[in-house]
Amino acid sequence: MFRTSFRSPEDDREALLDAILPLLPSGVHEDGDRLVTFSGAPFSRAVLDLLEDWAVDEVPADWKSRRTGEGVVIGGRVCIRSPFDPPPAEGIVDVVVERRGSAFGSGSHPTTQMCVALLLELSPDGGAADLGCGVGTLAIVAAKLGWAPVVGVDRVPVAIEVGRENVARNGVAVQLEVADLAVEPLPLAPLLLVNAPPPVQERVIASMTGEVRHVIVSGIVADEVPAVVAGYKGVGFDVAQALGTEDEWIALRLSC
Amino acid sequence: MDRAAAELLSPDRAAAEGAALGQLACELPSGGLLITASRLVEFGARAAILLAPGLFRLDLTPREETLGLYPRALCDWEVEWRAGEDSWDGYRDPKGPGPIELLGLFDVPDGPLRAWIHVLSFTERDALATHFVAKCEITWTSAPS
Numbered sequence: 001m002f003r004t005s006f007r008s009p010e011d012d013r014e015a016l017l018d019a020i021l022p023l024l025p026s027g028v029h030e031d032g033d034r035l036v037t038f039s040g041a042p043f044s045r046a047v048l049d050l051l052e053d054w055a056v057d058e059v060p061a062d063w064k065s066r067r068t069g070e071g072v073v074i075g076g077r078v079c080i081r082s083p084f085d086p087p088p089a090e091g092i093v094d095v096v097v098e099r100r101g102s103a104f105g106s107g108s109h110p111t112t113q114m115c116v117a118l119l120l121e122l123s124p125d126g127g128a129a130d131l132g133c134g135v136g137t138l139a140i141v142a143a144k145l146g147w148a149p150v151v152g153v154d155r156v157p158v159a160i161e162v163g164r165e166n167v168a169r170n171g172v173a174v175q176l177e178v179a180d181l182a183v184e185p186l187p188l189a190p191l192l193l194v195n196a197p198p199p200v201q202e203r204v205i206a207s208m209t210g211e212v213r214h215v216i217v218s219g220i221v222a223d224e225v226p227a228v229v230a231g232y233k234g235v236g237f238d239v240a241q242a243l244g245t246e247d248e249w250i251a252l253r254l255s256c
Numbered sequence: 257m258d259r260a261a262a263e264l265l266s267p268d269r270a271a272a273e274g275a276a277l278g279q280l281a282c283e284l285p286s287g288g289l290l291i292t293a294s295r296l297v298e299f300g301a302r303a304a305i306l307l308a309p310g311l312f313r314l315d316l317t318p319r320e321e322t323l324g325l326y327p328r329a330l331c332d333w334e335v336e337w338r339a340g341e342d343s344w345d346g347y348r349d350p351k352g353p354g355p356i357e358l359l360g361l362f363d364v365p366d367g368p369l370r371a372w373i374h375v376l377s378f379t380e381r382d383a384l385a386t387h388f389v390a391k392c393e394i395t396w397t398s399a400p401s
Contacts, residue, residue: 025303027297
């Protein structure tokens with residue numbers, strides 16, 4: 001399937017639509033000063049030459065199911081979207097992630113969004129490790145915000161495979177590896193991103209060293225907060241910020 | 257009635273110019289033009305549903321809870337559009353799809369033309385799209401001069 005976009009100034013748009021809409025049964029999507037259309041076959045060069053500032057991208061046939069939603073802007077500073085959503089306004093950090101299968105971390109889940117919101121409260125200060133990184137969303141956000149070096153691990157091979165594609169897509173330096181956080185050594189860094197259930201949190205707490213200054217925790221619900229917070233307090237961390245959703249997902253920023 | 261006016265009600269012309277849209281057209285038994293079309297349109301896309309050459313094009317943009325209607329005049333004559341109040345909420349009627357009805361009056365020199373448009377919509381939320389079935393009857397409001 002092919003996605004064709006072209007420029008169409010709004011003051012001249014109706015005349016252009018008069019010419020093209022009778023030829024495009026699926027219609028056009030209006031995206032600012034551009035129009036976008038999807039077709040099973042690419043337009044011929046003769047047609048493209050009639051369009052202004054055109055671009056053609058081949059998109060997978062199942063691109064709809066691979067969309068992460070409409071894209072989300074967090075804190076007015078970071079946009080997480082799929083390759084099939086329009087880019088954000090200028091000045092907003094643009095993070096483009098794709099998911100496949102059951103791989104987690106597309107940015108559509110509230111825990112991912114809360115982690116980004118908490119991350120935005122910190123100034124970049126060294127490296128970051130995303131433990132349970134899924135398709136690499138939080139690691140990529142951290143790298144784009146200036147944390148370096150950034151690593152990520154997840155036990156799901158397909159998540160790491162897609163995550164590496166996402167890293168390349170975003171042009172950042174992030175090292176992603178397959179690792180089972182239940183048994184393998186944890187990579188540590190001044191900032192830990194741990195959007196993972198309590199057993200992983202317990203493993204992080206047990207592995208803590210003085211190198212770690214901040215931990216952003218999510219993937220837990222309200223009932224699990226006391227035990228998780230007690231564990232981190234036991235290794236010198238205090239809650240600096242907490243966020244929650246109506247359906248009880250919690251995110252915490254702990255610092256020491 | 258001159259040739260240009262007769263062309264406005266030509267089924268052959270309506271079918272030919274709306275061919276890419278899968279539009280069908282025929283002459284009404286009592287005189288006038290009937291055009292019909294059906295289409296699956298993704299949420300957020302603006303798509304032409306009906307094309308009456310020389311008179312108008314009807315574009316629709318479905319969204320989850322609203323429907324954008326764009327009646328576009330393709331002529332220089334004065335045009336008046338009206339929507340039946342009963343059909344305003346038809347698109348989001350929880351009891352089932354309700355028809356949307358529009359009436360266009362075209363001040364054609366040979367006598368006013370009346371375009372009555374009837375659109376049924378069926379939203380497929382899983383597909384993020386709406387299926388439209390539309391028809392339009394175009395008739396003279398009085399015998400053409």
